[in-house]
Amino acid sequence: MPALPVPVAAHIGEDGGMLCSRIRTAVSARFDGEELPPGVTMEQLTAHLEGCAACRLWETRARRLDEDVARLRDAGTAPGGEAPGPPRRAF
Numbered sequence: 001m002p003a004l005p006v007p008v009a010a011h012i013g014e015d016g017g018m019l020c021s022r023i024r025t026a027v028s029a030r031f032d033g034e035e036l037p038p039g040v041t042m043e044q045l046t047a048h049l050e051g052c053a054a055c056r057l058w059e060t061r062a063r064r065l066d067e068d069v070a071r072l073r074d075a076g077t078a079p080g081g082e083a084p085g086p087p088r089r090a091f
């Protein structure tokens with residue numbers, strides 16, 4: 001009776017921590033207007049955020065950071081608040 005080869009990659013994608021890090025990469029890519037990393041779909045992203053409180057918190061923080069950056073950018077271009085750009089230096 002021949003021994004069947006053991007399928008190796010059967011459980012890939014089931015590891016919670018691994019998935020979380022991929023989901024967070026996808027979340028930050030979405031904030032930057034970039035495409036989702038390969039292997040992560042928008043459905044997976046939404047479903048994971050619904051079920052994972054840690055990633056939801058991470059997304060909330062990332063979004064707040066994104067809004068802060070946008071606010072700073074707006075403040076920098078506001079009339080009257082003109083500041084000279086930093087000198088360019090070659091290192």
Ligand SMILES: [Zn+2]
Nearest residue numbers: 020052054055
């Ligand atoms: Zn997660």
